[in-house]
Amino acid sequence: MNTTHCLKCMQKLRAGKCPDCTNTAKIQDPRHLKPGTVLKEKYLTGYSIGAGGFGITYIGRDLVLDTRIAIKEYYPSQFSVRNAALSADVTVTGAATVTSGKWNSYEKSKERFLTEARILARFEKDDGIVNVKDFFEANNTAYIVMEYIDGLTLKEHLEQHGAFKVEDIVAKMRPVMESLARVHEQGLLHRDISPDNIKMPTEGNLKLLDFGAARFVSADLDKSITNMTKAGYAPEEQYRSGGDLGPWSDIYALCATIYKCITGITPSDAPQRLHNKTRNRQDIAVPSELGVAIKPALEAAILKGMSVLQEERYQSISELLASEVWFGAKKKKPDYVLVRQSNKEVIALNKNGLSVGRIADSAQSNYIISNNHEISRKHFVITEQNGSYWVMDCGSKNGTFLNANALSPNEPAKLSDEDEIRISVERFVFQTKPTGGDPHPITR
Numbered sequence: 079m080n081t082t083h084c085l086k087c088m089q090k091l092r093a094g095k096c097p098d099c100t101n102t103a104k105i106q107d108p109r110h111l112k113p114g115t116v117l118k119e120k121y122l123t124g125y126s127i128g129a130g131g132f133g134i135t136y137i138g139r140d141l142v143l144d145t146r147i148a149i150k151e152y153y154p155s156q157f158s159v160r161n162a163a164l165s166a167d168v169t170v171t172g173a174a175t176v177t178s179g180k181w182n183s184y185e186k187s188k189e190r191f192l193t194e195a196r197i198l199a200r201f202e203k204d205d206g207i208v209n210v211k212d213f214f215e216a217n218n219t220a221y222i223v224m225e226y227i228d229g230l231t232l233k234e235h236l237e238q239h240g241a242f243k244v245e246d247i248v249a250k251m252r253p254v255m256e257s258l259a260r261v262h263e264q265g266l267l268h269r270d271i272s273p274d275n276i277k278m279p280t281e282g283n284l285k286l287l288d289f290g291a292a293r294f295v296s297a298d299l300d301k302s303i304t305n306m307t308k309a310g311y312a313p314e315e316q317y318r319s320g321g322d323l324g325p326w327s328d329i330y331a332l333c334a335t336i337y338k339c340i341t342g343i344t345p346s347d348a349p350q351r352l353h354n355k356t357r358n359r360q361d362i363a364v365p366s367e368l369g370v371a372i373k374p375a376l377e378a379a380i381l382k383g384m385s386v387l388q389e390e391r392y393q394s395i396s397e398l399l400a401s402e403v404w405f406g407a408k409k410k411k412p413d414y415v416l417v418r419q420s421n422k423e424v425i426a427l428n429k430n431g432l433s434v435g436r437i438a439d440s441a442q443s444n445y446i447i448s449n450n451h452e453i454s455r456k457h458f459v460i461t462e463q464n465g466s467y468w469v470m471d472c473g474s475k476n477g478t479f480l481n482a483n484a485l486s487p488n489e490p491a492k493l494s495d496e497d498e499i500r501i502s503v504e505r506f507v508f509q510t511k512p513t514g515g516d517p518h519p520i521t522r
Contacts, residue, residue, distance in 0.1 A: 085113040085124040088139045088146045088226075110134055111151065111217075112162045116141070118214055121223060123149055128288075130270070131155050133191075135288070137226065140211075146226040147211065150288070152191045152219045157184045168219040188220050195222045197264050205283045206257030227287075229280045232273035232339060241342040244372045251336060252405060253283040258332070259395035262325045269323070271331035272311040273338055310334060314348035315388055326391045329398060333383030337362075340370050340380075351386045361386055375403040413511040414467055414495075416445075416460070420504060424511070431461040434501070435472075452476050452502040458485075460493070460508075467493040467508065476502060 083089065084096035086104055106113055110126045111134075117123060120142045128135040131154065138149040153160075157180060159169050170184045195213035202209050212223040230238070242250075254276065258268070268275075270288060277285045307316050313330035315321030334345050343363065345351070351361040364381070365372050379401055385391045392398040399405075416425040416432070425432070425445050434445045435456040447453050454474035461468050468490035471478035478485045479500040485491055499506045 083122065083124075083139055086137070088122075088124055088137050106162075108162055109153075109158075109160050110162060111136060111166055115166060117149070117216055117221060118212075121147065121149060121212075121221075129153075130288070133288075138223070140223075148208075148224045148226045150222040150224060152188050152221070154184065154187060158219075166217045168217055170218075188215075191220050191222075194266055195220075197266060198261070200264075201257065201261060204257040204260065206253035206255070207261065207286045208277075208288075227277045227279050227285055229278045231287075232276045232278065232284075232335065234274075235278055236273060236339065236342060241370075242339045244340050244370065244376065247336060247339045248376070248404060250278075250284050251332070254286050255332070255395055255399060258286065258328060259399065262328070262395060267323060267325070268328050268331070269312075269316065270308060271328055271335055272308050273335055276335065309347050310338070310344040312348060313388065314352050314386055317349055322388065324388075325394045326388045329383050329392050329395065330385075330388075333380050336380055337365065337384060340372065341365050341368050343368070345384065348386055355386055373403070379403045414493075414508060415511045416499070416506045416508055418504065418506055425506075426511075427460060427462070427467065431459055433459045434506075435474075447504060450502055450504070453504070457501050458499065461490070469493055469499060469508075474501070 081094070082091060084091055084099055086099045087096060089096055089098050104125050106125055107129070110129070111123050113123065113125050115123045120140060122139040122141055124137040124139070126134050127137050127148070132152070134151045134153045136149045136151065138147045139145070140147050153168060157170050159171050160167065170181050192213055192215070195210055198207070199210040199213070201207060202211075208227065209225045210222055211225065214221055235242075261268075268286065268288075271286065275287045277287055279285060308331075311331045311334045313327050315323060316327060330348075338344055341363070345362055346354075354361040362381070362384070365377055366374070370377075379398075382390065383392055383398060392401075414427050416427065417423070418425065432445060433456055434447070435458075436446065436448055436450070436453055437455045452475075454472070454476070456472045457474045458469055458471050458478040461470070469478070469480060469485070470490040471485040471487050473487040480491055480493075481498055482500070493508045495509055497508045499508065
């Protein structure tokens with residue numbers, strides 16, 4: 079048993095006591111791992127901090143990096159049983175042999191759990207979702223190691239502080255929406271978005287937790303579909319076996335979460351809303367009628383996102399974000415140019431890139447300086463990648479200098495506004511396009 083960290087909060091003990099936690103005993107569910115269990119010889123597990131139909135989450139500590147973590151364990155309650163006092167291994171209920179149908183369903187869902195962890199690990203630097211650090215199999219089940227986030231969930235914040243101002247919560251949700259859009263592009267759905275699955279860190283952006291937890295479903299588990307729904311937040315298609323699920327399903331839950339945050343009221347269950355709609359009854363209270371100060375267009379957008387009929391909703395996060403009512407008009411990215419200092423020529427930059435030297439290069443737009451033999455035939459290039467511009471010396475004889483520092487040949491350097499590029503006696507300034515400036519025509 080670990081005696082250096084508190085198993086309730088994973089802070090280091092002082093004189094054998096936790097400086098943060100009270101001495102109140104905490105009871106662990108016997109189906110959950112015993113506090114103090116070490117996984118993969120480096121992940122210390124503490125008490126469980128959450129459990130659902132498909133998994134258990136524990137507070138933990140990475141004993142190598144000495145950091146707090148969260149550990150998600152694959153544990154579909156319909157198929158799993160364990161008495162942690164006897165063993166950490168999970169047993170598949172009703173699976174007499176490893177070839178039984180229940181065993182196969184359990185194994186397929188476990189592999190899906192790990193596959194989705196692999197995909198989510200690619201989004202390590204995304205601002206709006208919890209970061210995946212590791213994943214592995216042990217104890218006849220699987221685990222995902224994630225960053226631990228200090229702070230309140232939206233549910234806890236609502237309970238302690240009441241409803242949010244509309245503009246505040248919508249702005250805070252933007253990183254979540256943008257991250258969700260990128261994960262949807264990988265074919266993954268969350269299926270469990272709600273105020274208790276979004277964390278407000280003490281610093282930084284909102285983070286969506288337990289991504290994909292409710293998606294690990296096989297055909298056999300579809301019979302227990304009610305275990306995959308969360309009252310007020312799950313769309314009606316999620317209540318039906320074989321329901322047509324897609325990004326619009328997460329959009330419903332996302333907008334229902336925003337609705338809860340601005341009104342303090344949990345929306346009615348989707349099946350009840352559908353029942354009311356088919357009888358021409360009001361299926362949901364409009365926020366402005368509840369006294370919420372909200373612009374009509376934004377209110378309509380939130381209600382569209384949580385329309386009970388999926389075809390009436392936004393069909394993708396990209397479509398939702400394209401509407402200016404959420405965050406206003408998108409700021410136009412500035413146009414950048416090079417200004418040659420010797421004659422103040424303004425040289426346009428575009429997505430095809432720019433090649434500067436003594437001869438033309440048909441692969442790129444070109445700016446030719448023909449009367450200076452200290453300048454190489456192809457001296458440097460500027461390219462655009464993901465909205466940023468980069469300069470690279472092409473192995474020139476006399477070098478390319480960025481803000482007086484020599485560039486390493488064939489190694490791109492990122493450009494910032496007002497940077498100076500020098501080759502021989504020629505100087506160029508990278509800057510936003512001057513008002514009324516006419517770009518120099520490019521020679522081909």
